[in-house]
Amino acid sequence: MNNTVIKVEGLGKAYRIGLKEQKSETLFAALTKAIKKPLTNFKNITNLRKFGNSNDEDIFWANRNISFDVKEGEVLGIIGKNGAGKSTLLKLLSRITQPTEGRIEITGKVASLLEVGTGFNPDLSGKENIYLNGTILGLTKKEIDQRYNEIVDFSGIEQFMETPVKRYSSGMKVRLAFAVAAHLDPEILIIDEVLAVGDAEFQSKCLGKMQSVASKEGRTVLFVSHDMAAIKNLCTRALLLQKGTIVKEGNPNDVVDYYLRNANVLNASEKTIDTSLRSGSGKFTLQGIEFLNRKGEEVSVLESGMDLFIKVFYKCQEKPVNPVINIIVRNSLQQEIMNLLTRIAYYGVMKLRDEGFVTCHIPKLPLMQGRYSIDITMKYDFEITDEIENVLSIDVEKGDFYGTGKIVSSMRDGLLVYHTWHVD
Numbered sequence: 001m002n003n004t005v006i007k008v009e010g011l012g013k014a015y016r017i018g019l020k021e022q023k024s025e026t027l028f029a030a031l032t033k034a035i036k037k038p039l040t041n042f043k044n045i046t047n048l049r050k051f052g053n054s055n056d057e058d059i060f061w062a063n064r065n066i067s068f069d070v071k072e073g074e075v076l077g078i079i080g081k082n083g084a085g086k087s088t089l090l091k092l093l094s095r096i097t098q099p100t101e102g103r104i105e106i107t108g109k110v111a112s113l114l115e116v117g118t119g120f121n122p123d124l125s126g127k128e129n130i131y132l133n134g135t136i137l138g139l140t141k142k143e144i145d146q147r148y149n150e151i152v153d154f155s156g157i158e159q160f161m162e163t164p165v166k167r168y169s170s171g172m173k174v175r176l177a178f179a180v181a182a183h184l185d186p187e188i189l190i191i192d193e194v195l196a197v198g199d200a201e202f203q204s205k206c207l208g209k210m211q212s213v214a215s216k217e218g219r220t221v222l223f224v225s226h227d228m229a230a231i232k233n234l235c236t237r238a239l240l241l242q243k244g245t246i247v248k249e250g251n252p253n254d255v256v257d258y259y260l261r262n263a264n265v266l267n268a269s270e271k272t273i274d275t276s277l278r279s280g281s282g283k284f285t286l287q288g289i290e291f292l293n294r295k296g297e298e299v300s301v302l303e304s305g306m307d308l309f310i311k312v313f314y315k316c317q318e319k320p321v322n323p324v325i326n327i328i329v330r331n332s333l334q335q336e337i338m339n340l341l342t343r344i345a346y347y348g349v350m351k352l353r354d355e356g357f358v359t360c361h362i363p364k365l366p367l368m369q370g371r372y373s374i375d376i377t378m379k380y381d382f383e384i385t386d387e388i389e390n391v392l393s394i395d396v397e398k399g400d401f402y403g404t405g406k407i408v409s410s411m412r413d414g415l416l417v418y419h420t421w422h423v424d
Helices: 027-046 086-093 126-136 141-155 170-183 193-197 200-215 228-234 252-261
Strands: 004-016 059-071 075-079 101-106 110-113 188-191 220-224 237-242 245-250 284-292 301-303 308-316 323-330 336-341 355-362 370-380 383-397
Touching (some): 004 086, 059 220, 059 245, 075 086, 075 200, 086 220, 228 252
Parallel strands (some): 284 383
Antiparallel strands (some): 323 336
């Protein structure tokens, strides 16, 4: 348990990115630029591998100054917002891409489950891919034969073993990929958020298997996830990445709590959005959010059972086609507990102006006391136009939800369900 199987020192990965081309203000400048263009392109090509100045505006560091050790049998959770550098770090550890600086020392065979379908030959059947992956990991045919039935049983897709993988759904690929990675006895198992593709039952099965291979078989697991409950329950240690570097490391409970306290992008009292953390086409975007009580007064702290109005400010770049707004509320472990969706709760099709606001009314807020985070997704029909995780956090205080004069108090955040009792 005390043997170091992964040692990372000063690790960094840089990419050269395209920059917006500057427009020439005069005809002479445009002609001069056109003449110099071939020479400029040649210099850019020859300098692709030169990352001298880290402040160069065309250089993006996905990871920088990362150092940590992982012991044999540890389960290391890696968390952070989208774009924090988690997947790049796993690709570096899996040797899928080479680092720009620093060094990685790994002892033992590594099996990685990063992106859906990674490591599979799409033209080969599921069975053939099992043997291919086993051979790559150094197993003999006899050793793979001994594990084959267990892999197939775990995947739950026995009837498709002779089907080419290119005809598999995303969920089927994930099932087979995890089954292969977990049962071919690698010393180090690297798992990305790809498990989110699977159904809830299979996810639970995978988490149990990861716990088993670490605690009972002494193998090492690196696990990236947005499921904070899984990180707390499964991992023995956690790393928090922010803008490509480690900002906190240690006990999973401490790291997760620190992350959730500092994860919000927009405070309830603010009206601006951090555009660096959003994705989507930009045709229909979130401009701000307000929380109002029944008197129309803006509030920053909510109360269980209150009459709540959520005002969502929007902007349309073009005439909206069946616009959809989705508000997802997550508890302190980042578990989805409430989903507010215009597509199912609004009668008819929403007709919006170029900009304005829509209001979501919750007559009796069913949240227990605690802190919650909110994700926002906006769509034109089925096209995602704006998507922001942890756009804001809200605090909910205990209140008289049931109207009995008794204040609902709980040490855990969650949902309240209106109900009544009768005595015969």
